[in-house]
Amino acid sequence: MRILTVILLLLALACAHLAARDWNYINGPNGTYAYCGAHRSDGTVFLGTSGGLYVLDPGADTWRVMSNGLPHSWVASIAFGAPGVIVVAFEYPLALVYRSTNDGTTWQLIGDQQVLTRGLPSSFVPCRKALACDPESGDVAIGTTNGVYVLRNDSTEWDAISSLTATKDFYYVDRVLYFIGTYLLKYDAARGGSATDVGVVAAGTTMSTFAIAPDNAFVSFFWHPGGTSAMMRSTDRGLTWSDPSGALPDVVWWIAFVSADTIIAGHGINAPYRSNDGGASWIPANIAVDSGSTPIPLFAVAGPNIVVAYGGLAVSRSLDDGSSFHDVSDGLNARAARRIAGRIGGPLYIAYELGRLYRYNDTTGAFIAPDAKYVSLAVDDDATVYGVPLDGGAVYRSDDNGQRWAHVAGVPLFSNVDAIIAARGSVYVSTKTLTFPQVYHVWRTSNRGITWDSGVAVPTGPIYALAIDSLGYLYAGTDSATYRSTDTGRTFHLLNGSSHARALAVAPNNDVYAGWRGNVERLRDASTRWERAWTFPTNIDIKAIAVDTSGGVFVGSVRGGVSHSRDSGKTFTTTTDETVASGVWEFAIASNGTMYARTGTSGIVVYNPKPAEPEPPATERPLGIYPVPIVDHATIAFMLTSESPVRIDVHNVIGERVEILADRVFPAGRG
Structure with a gap:
């Protein structure tokens, strides 16, 4: 009796590589409109633009676009939850809400104007700066033109909590949602029901903006019908308010905290103000970019980085507590486009952003009409x-x-x-x-x-x-x-x-x-x-x-x-x-x-279709080594699930290959 070793080999053909993409993105010209921003505790700045969500990492001077399946359209609001959780609401051309639980590596669509509304009205449009994610429960709240809605972390359906259609400045504190309509409202998910008014408000005034300071105090600006504003501060979550400041001559629509005591506040039309003493006194912010210009900020995002966005294409940053500002627009590229037109033998015309027209040749977009606002082209x-x-x-x-x-x-x-x-x-x-x-x-x-x-x-x-x-x-x-x-x-x-x-x-x-x-x-x-x-x-x-x-x-x-x-x-x-x-x-x-x-x-x-890459040569890998006693003949049975070809090699005990006649070899999977 001879002892032979049967080596069963699977002739495995490596999978062909996936074909390269047939459609490839054209990087638009430099410059995009910024509509909202958020500063994370680790120093990372997020900027919502008309061309998607951009990120400025700590120590970086160039923005990177957040992709991985996230749309490159107009961002209305940004919110953070537990570590690694980011929620983004888009307003145009489609109203969409996305959530990532792994810091932007992957994204989940949780609200879609046309398909996955999941309790949201099909006509909903997100309000700007009207989004929050509870770091404890994971609940998401959003303000829309149809009302305010909450998505519980354990649910796929949004619930209406308020019929107010113009809301902003959403924050979660101890699982309670705070936001403003005309005044401050709150919603306690544990109690359910609808959002309710909070505490006492200043008589005859309207709350124009609301934020939570680094020391967890509630800070808001109230404005009087005469057009003056006063900052109000609450240490009991909006039940009572104190007035630490004198009146400002402008209505204040946004607040950015460099620290609990250093505040930048502005309107978006006139020059902003700055307080170095927690709002007790105010001076002009004097934001001047390295070009020598003093543009009016549309909003500011403050923290270790102070990032200021303007009504046009400019974005600047300060790393020295606002003493100096420098342009930081590298990497912010136009993406959202309204129209394209072209002819064979000629260039491609692209109306980007709010109709800004570019002529595109090969790999560069040349700005050709700074005053042209065309949304249809021929x-x-x-x-x-x-x-x-x-x-x-x-x-x-x-x-x-x-x-x-x-x-x-x-x-x-x-x-x-x-x-x-x-x-x-x-x-x-x-x-x-x-x-x-x-x-x-x-x-x-x-x-x-x-x-x-x-x-x-x-x-x-x-x-x-x-x-x-x-x-x-x-x-x-x-x-x-x-x-x-x-x-x-x-x-x-x-x-x-x-x-x-x-x-x-x-x-x-x-x-x-x-x-x-x-x-x-x-x-x-x-x-x-x-x-x-x-x-x-x-x-x-x-x-x-x-x-x-x-x-x-x-x-x-x-x-x-x-x-x-x-x-x-x-x-x-x-x-x-x-x-x-x-x-x-x-x-x-x-x-x-x-x-x-x-x-x-x-x-x-x-x-730009790419041909599929050729299949790599076949490779062999052993499926198993089995010692089998053979006298004159033997039946060797295997059950395989692979559809790849199979070859049987026979070796003696010292490893020499032995020629052997195989009477019958069944296809893989039949035994």
């Missing part, structure tokens, strides 16, 4: 750029790539522009009147805005999308129907079929695509009837469609990411990673045909 075939300002009441034109802009005259009824498109020498705009009943028109100019054809009324509601095919036919999409004009917008005819259209696009072969809710419709050969091209899940909302030079169809949606078809809409593949998970609202083609997308919360992303 680029004609001759590279002329057209823009609509924030109020939507006019159209402007630039003939030099956005360097200079001229008002386009002769448009008498431009009360509000919903959409604009330029192609083949014509510019079309869709408008609505501001008076009721509202009337919806489409206007056209063929001479660069010198004169405009009379507006044609479209009866079924706002026109959200416009498109022009190669024949010059104009398509107009509404929430109830789609129309086509074959005479340059003079008359419109209803197209048959089921298509509504929030998005329209024309392919190189002249097929027209329309998107609405979860449906993509296609119109072939300038026919009059739509056909269904594709149906997506019912919970998505299509906002954008584009077709590239090869006929590839891109569909962007809210809650559906980006879907891409390479076969004229017969099949789609969908991307929902964090670059596009917040939704895609607009596409634009620029440069050599590169596709760009404007996302809901991640800024501008570019389509």
Whole structure:
């Protein structure tokens, strides 16, 4: 009898690496608007901006953006709970509430304006500086335009505790929530019910701001109808108040504590004040940045770092108790974008933040129009750029790539522009009147805005999308129907079929695509009837469609990411990673045909598909070594759960490999 050792080897093929992302974020130009801030006890400063949540670590001079699935949209409020717990509320373009329990490594969505409301009204919008997280219980409280709500740590449903719609300055003390409406209110979760007024207030005054000092005293500013303010201090949690200071000539809307005795207070319009004696006396704060300027702070975040944010793009910091301030804006990049537009062979135009316009080439965004506040953009075939300002009441034109802009005259009824498109020498705009009943028109100019054809009324509601095919036919999409004009917008005819259209696009072969809710419709050969091209899940909302030079169809949606078809809409593949998970609202083609997308919360992303990396060579690893006595033959049975190929090697007792005939080898998993 020979003793042989059977070595069972699993021929394991290493998993192929995940394909690189097809959509990649474009880092916007330097500068972003700051709306709120918070100073953590470890010296870390958090800044809520129009482009997401930024962090300035202790000792650092450059901000880092907080990502890991957190949106890069407008932040309304920031709050801290127990160590490592951060809660962030976003107000635009979607109202969202996120919580992290591991210092921002991962984030959990706990409130969504459209999906995960969980007790919040679907129309809720967070109030600024109206968020708190209890460090003891983990409860989260938020003030919204619909009222005040609390999310218990052991619950997934928000509970209403107050109907007040304008609240701010939220704090938890010993599991009791304090915040202000007109006066100070509190909510004790242990007792339940609703929020109630706290104690005695100064007669004839209004509480304008509230904070808790480093010595745990309640501090608030009350202002009188005459416009003066006085700081009030309470050591019994708002039951009684004392007045340690003389009156300030301005209404005070924010307080920042450097220490219990050193306070900076301001309005956001006039220069701030400073007290070095706990509020007994006040002097001008005299905040001057190293450029020599003395901008007016919108708010200040104080502690070991004093970070001051201004109404524009500037942010400064002091490390010497406010004696000097230095610019600290590195790393704060524009992210939130309102519009994009482009043409093949030309640059991409991006209206960032509050309409600030940039021209983007390759990897840098060049600031081209500091006074331009355009929220709608269109680029004609001759590279002329057209823009609509924030109020939507006019159209402007630039003939030099956005360097200079001229008002386009002769448009008498431009009360509000919903959409604009330029192609083949014509510019079309869709408008609505501001008076009721509202009337919806489409206007056209063929001479660069010198004169405009009379507006044609479209009866079924706002026109959200416009498109022009190669024949010059104009398509107009509404929430109830789609129309086509074959005479340059003079008359419109209803197209048959089921298509509504929030998005329209024309392919190189002249097929027209329309998107609405979860449906993509296609119109072939300038026919009059739509056909269904594709149906997506019912919970998505299509906002954008584009077709590239090869006929590839891109569909962007809210809650559906980006879907891409390479076969004229017969099949789609969908991307929902964090670059596009917040939704895609607009596409634009620029440069050599590169596709760009404007996302809901991640800024501008570019389509740059990477080929999947080749699979690595197969590797072997032993699954087991089993001594088996063999005379002439033996049956060796194994039960495997792997689907990888299996090889059986046989060795003698001194380790020499022995050739052996295997009568039968079953596939893995069969034994």
